[in-house]
Amino acid sequence: MAVSQQAHEFAEFLAGVSAKSSTPGLDLAVIRDIVDSHHKASTEPEGVTYAEVDAGGVPALWAIPEGADPDKALLHFHFGGSVTASMHSDRKAAGHIAKAAGVRSLVVDFRLAPEHPYPAQLDDAETAYRWLLSEGYEPRSIGSTGHSIGGTLAVMLPLRLLAKGEATPGAIVSVSPWTDLTINNPSVDKNEHNDKMLSRATLELFRGAWLQEPGVEFADPRISIANADLTGLPPTTVHYGEFETLADDGAELGRRLADFKVVSSVHPMPEGQHSFILGAGRVPEVDEAIRQMGQWLRRHLGS
Template identity: 90%
Template sequence: MGISRQQHEFAEFQARTSAKSGVPGLDLAVVRDIIDSYQRASTEPEGVSYAEVDAGGVPALWAIPEGADPDKALLHFHFGGSVTASMYSDRKAAGHIAKAAGVRSLVVDFRLAPEHPYPAQVDDAETAYRWLLSQGYEPKNIGSTGHSIGGTLAVMLPLRLLAKGEATRARSSASRRGPTSPSRTLRSTRTKTTTRCSAGPRSSSSGQPGCRTPP
């Protein structure tokens, strides 16, 4: 079987990216630009539009699927170890998640280190959350999702709110792509239940695609 056009294009993209990142002595601004370009290799979700907003002083990007539930929203946090990447890096991923969930997703462009050390990232997550509250969303209708370090923020946000004694029913989905398994771990701030998911068929026990509750 021959190589498809998509495989060929992706190989060329990887080669160009590797050539850029292989130059010695790259400064952080160039590295961030290269990381932001990774999203070009992913597909656009159909039926999803985008709108940039100021979420209480934090730059953010709405991913809005057609027919989205107007009363519910997700907060999405990008990857990059809190040093690289941006809301644009995870724009398409957040759009796919939002479309699957049938709700809007607010991709948060939290501040990056080393210019803004921890806890600036969690502070921005909380600010964006409170901005959603000011827009009329109820805590029970706000969930959080994240990729890599963004997954950590997705889990830390409801924990911070609970530590402050605030009621929250938001669920958190933290995704991490490891070297051998494209699994993602879902953690619920309400039940402490951990569910591992893959791209497999829907599980009859969990009701989620390819999910199972570990023993």
């Protein structure tokens, strides 16, 4: 199937932002500002309003579609390797997913590394989840969603809750997840020129900033969900682009979910880019994937 002209234009947009953010000598604050401009790739979703909230001490942003089911919510985690991006860079893409699911989405502005290394991001994810519970949402009526490191957190949060013997969210949507911090999968090098956002060098930079705990290996199942016990996860759908450096991470997660008998589905996007949901509203392939995510959440939340 031919890839749309809009998909090619989106890939070029990503390449442009990457070129700007990788200019030598830039201060991290400037790089973060450049990465936040990824939001320009998404259109403003019609009929979605926004409200900033304090989610138990964690800054967050509600994306609220017209006619949203009041009893259900999504908990959405942004991209950026734990080092860059924010609730603002993900606001519109999260709004499109919320609209497809017919529920509101809480976009979490978790703390960033290297100032706040692992597990600060997961701690903030858990705090935001507990805030949703305190607001009256049932665990099974909450969807855990995200892309890139956010797609990792979307799975890590339910795993942490399972380890504590607590109820998990009712469904997971993990897009372009980073599941193996050893960065050993073949697609990392195979897709070096196809992936317009990520490279091996960027992944190495991110993991060094994120994991600063001496004695914790990159292969540790707490960090690399490729090695985690996935028993008991709620219904989980994985979407990834076939042009990603992390394509094998997504495919492998899909296989392991099946191995652990988790209700799951896997959707590789032909020539899809890392974090492709940022093309929401402009790229037909992306809109179709978001429609599928919405269906998954409608089917599994609250059931």
